[in-house]
Amino acid sequence: xxxxxxxxxxxxxxxxxxxxxxxxxxxxxxxxxxxxxxxxxxxxxxxxxxxxxxxxxxxxxxxxxxxxxxxxxxxxxxxxxxxxxxxxxxxxxxxxxxxxxxxxxxxxxxxxxxxxxxxxxxxxxxxxxxxxxxxxxxxxxxxxxxxxxxxxxxxxxxxxxxxxxxxxxxxxxxxxxxxxxxxxxxxxxxxxxxxxxxxxxxxxxxxxxxxxxxxxxxxxxxxxxxxxxxxxxxxxxxxxxxxxxxxxxxxxxxxxx
Numbered sequence: 001x002x003x004x005x006x007x008x009x010x011x012x013x014x015x016x017x018x019x020x021x022x023x024x025x026x027x028x029x030x031x032x033x034x035x036x037x038x039x040x041x042x043x044x045x046x047x048x049x050x051x052x053x054x055x056x057x058x059x060x061x062x063x064x065x066x067x068x069x070x071x072x073x074x075x076x077x078x079x080x081x082x083x084x085x086x087x088x089x090x091x092x093x094x095x096x097x098x099x100x101x102x103x104x105x106x107x108x109x110x111x112x113x114x115x116x117x118x119x120x121x122x123x124x125x126x127x128x129x130x131x132x133x134x135x136x137x138x139x140x141x142x143x144x145x146x147x148x149x150x151x152x153x154x155x156x157x158x159x160x161x162x163x164x165x166x167x168x169x170x171x172x173x174x175x176x177x178x179x180x181x182x183x184x185x186x187x188x189x190x191x192x193x194x195x196x197x198x199x200x201x202x203x204x205x206x207x208x209x210x211x212x213x214x215x216x217x218x219x220x221x222x223x224x225x226x227x228x229x230x231x232x233x234x235x236x237x238x239x240x241x242x243x244x245x246x247x248x249x250x251x252x253x254x255x256x257x
Contacts, residue, residue: 022068025079027120029113033086036117037065038079038124039072049255050077050126052118052153054139056222057100059089063136063222074248077126081117083110083142100138104162107169111149114142118151130154130255134247135161137219140180147176147206155179155254157247159221163189163197171203178208179250181243183216187232211246213239 022039037060041048051071055064060080068078083103090096103110114133122128132155135143140161147156148165155177163180178201182189201208216239217232219225225235 021072022065025120025124027116029085029116034082034113034116035086036060036080036082036120037068038077038120039068040077040125041075042072043075047125047127048075048077049130049132049251050079050121050124051251052114052121052131052133053078053080054083054114054117054133054135054142055080056137056139056219057090057096058093059084059096061222062224064139067134076251077121077124079117079121079124079126081114081120081139081142083113083117083139096138104138104141104164107145107148110142111145111151114146114149115151118146118153128152132157132251132255135159136221137161144178144180147174147178148172150175155250157181157250159243159247160186160216160218164193165197165200167196171200174201174204174206174208176206177250177254178206179246180208180210181246182210182212183218183220183236183239184212184214185216185229186218188218209246209250211243213242215239 022037025036025038027034053064053067055061064080068080071078084099090099131153133143133146133153134157136159140158143156143158153176157179159181160183216236217229217234219233220236220239223235225233227234
């Protein structure tokens with residue numbers, strides 16, 4: 001029994017310590033209260049590059065917190081955005097789909113919430129001219145919206161995010177570098193939508209990359225998605241690790257450290 005209790009205690013302490021520097025931040029969009037999280041680089045308090053993290057459609061989750069913690073160990077400031085706001089957090093996937101759908105349709109409201117979170121990242125200490133935005137699923141759509149909205153960032157990264165844009169919207173030059181990490185078998189992005197996105201990138205003269213991962217469906221970076229590809233969303237360890245390596249290469253290219 002003693003041999004069981006000690007490792008268990010170590011595991012609990014390790015979990016707590018892992019997020020010891022992840023601090024809640026309350027901010028506002030007019031009267032709407034928003035609840036994000038910030039974390040500073042472990043090795044330095046001087047102004048460093050920043051990464052803004054946009055969570056998936058259920059809101060701030062373990063994946064976004066794990067990512068923030070990992071980025072702080074790599075020497076970055078990180079901030080996890082709260083897009084929905086207090087009182088509007090979805091209780092299930094059905095609600096998440098409706099709320100996320102609102103922001104996808106009302107992209108100006110989405111861009112505003114991203115911009116407000118970006119201000120919090122800068123207030124936390126990140127260099128305002130040395131920032132990348134990343135997002136997962138719904139957050140990946142937001143990362144692309146940040147590029148379309150001309151937010152002051154060096155680059156954006158979408159992990160299994162939505163790619164679509166209303167064809168009636170004007171196409172303007174995109175200056176932020178773009179990386180899209182996409183499951184080759186993701187059933188939620190049609191061939192037509194992928195082709196339209198790639199044409200948009202060409203038309204906007206963007207510096208873009210789109211990398212496909214074999215046998216990967218939607219949500220391939222999230223261990224909580226299970227492992228059944230037939231459901232359309234599932235974790236894929238190989239694709240997760242490969243996409244993070246591609247992400248690190250992207251950071252090394254676009255950010256100054």
